[in-house]
Amino acid sequence: MPVSRVRLSFQGIRVQAHIYEPEGEVLYRALFVSSPMGDPASWAHLLTELSQKGILCVSADLPGFGANPVSKLVPQDNDTRTRILWGILDEIEYKRGEGQSKWHLIGHGSGAAAVMTMALYQPDSTLSRVLLNPVMDRRQISPLHPILRTGFGEKIFTALCKHFIGKEKPFSRLLTRLYGSPRTKERAQSLYKMMNRKAIAPSLFRNIKEGYQLTDDVYAVSAPVMIIWGANDRIFGGQIPARLLKRLPGAEKHVLNCGHMCMETAPNDIGDYLRGWFAFSEGKATNVVKKK
Numbered sequence: 001m002p003v004s005r006v007r008l009s010f011q012g013i014r015v016q017a018h019i020y021e022p023e024g025e026v027l028y029r030a031l032f033v034s035s036p037m038g039d040p041a042s043w044a045h046l047l048t049e050l051s052q053k054g055i056l057c058v059s060a061d062l063p064g065f066g067a068n069p070v071s072k073l074v075p076q077d078n079d080t081r082t083r084i085l086w087g088i089l090d091e092i093e094y095k096r097g098e099g100q101s102k103w104h105l106i107g108h109g110s111g112a113a114a115v116m117t118m119a120l121y122q123p124d125s126t127l128s129r130v131l132l133n134p135v136m137d138r139r140q141i142s143p144l145h146p147i148l149r150t151g152f153g154e155k156i157f158t159a160l161c162k163h164f165i166g167k168e169k170p171f172s173r174l175l176t177r178l179y180g181s182p183r184t185k186e187r188a189q190s191l192y193k194m195m196n197r198k199a200i201a202p203s204l205f206r207n208i209k210e211g212y213q214l215t216d217d218v219y220a221v222s223a224p225v226m227i228i229w230g231a232n233d234r235i236f237g238g239q240i241p242a243r244l245l246k247r248l249p250g251a252e253k254h255v256l257n258c259g260h261m262c263m264e265t266a267p268n269d270i271g272d273y274l275r276g277w278f279a280f281s282e283g284k285a286t287n288v289v290k291k292k
Contacts, residue, residue: 003048008091010084014069017060017088018043020051027054028127028278029101031089035109035135036065036207037178037261039194041187042108046267053275060088062111064203066194072202076210078117085118086125104278106130108263110211116218128224128281130274131251133233133260137243138212140236154205161201168192180232180259219247224281226252228270233260252277 002023007016018040030050032043040059047057061067063084064074093101104127107115112134119126150156164170171192175183183191225248229240240253254273258266 020047020057026056029056030104032059033107033111034061039066042264070197070199072199076207081114082117102127108132119221126223157205158201177234230258230262
């Protein structure tokens with residue numbers, strides 16, 4: 001199962017994506033978009049398994065996060081993210097010698113907001129949307145709003161990052177909350193190194209200010225949508241937010257026994273749901289396959 005990487009630059013914003021290529025026929029195409037705390041390793045197990053089942057998988061970090069170069073100048077609005085993510089898929093289709101294809105779009109955390117905007121921009125290229133522990137509403141991060149409205153908002157936020165992310169013990173506790181269980185020493189060190197690069201704090205601050213400015217139009221897109229949530233999410237709660245359910249009343253919904261970083265801690269369960277969902281949303285099955 002070959003894994004390759006594509007590197008691109010969009011108006012000076014450098015990004016990369018990992019491609020998991022099936023060895024045989026491509027049955028489905030899927031893009032996986034990380035949240036700021038995700039990286040390519042977050043998807044490795046899940047996408048390896050899916051590619052072995054005939055699914056062409058592309059994993060992409062948000063610009064300025066994950067495996068991408070960090071810069072406080074990188075815009076964090078979903079319009080910019082959408083143009084970059086569709087540009088990545090265009091490049092992959094070009095290199096594969098294919099015309100415009102249709103994709104299943106999967107987003108984790110605030111990456112789900114980018115996925116929703118992608119579907120709004122190119123509905124004809126969108127087969128479905130899957131939202132993994134989505135964080136798309138400013139109300140989900142409401143404790144930070146008063147900070148952002150003050151003139152000292154960024155300084156206060158930077159101080160919080162220095163304490164909770166810049167120190168190993170608080171960062172380890174944060175990871176336990178995110179994942180629902182402690183990480184291995186190697187994984188924790190890898191994430192610690194990633195989140196302590198220069199300009200991460202201003203990038204996170206900009207993400208919070210710009211990354212949740214979604215219009216009602218994104219919720220009106222007709223492409224099928226599925227929400228998967230971790231019951232042990234100690235950051236955003238153990239159930240799908242009621243406001244999101246109200247906005248997406250027709251969504252397929254599943255709650256798994258895992259934390260916020262569900263793609264890494266429950267990859268087998270998510271893989272089962274995704275394979276059934278892809279077949280269902282493309283009209284090749286009559287019902288979503290559900291685990292017994």
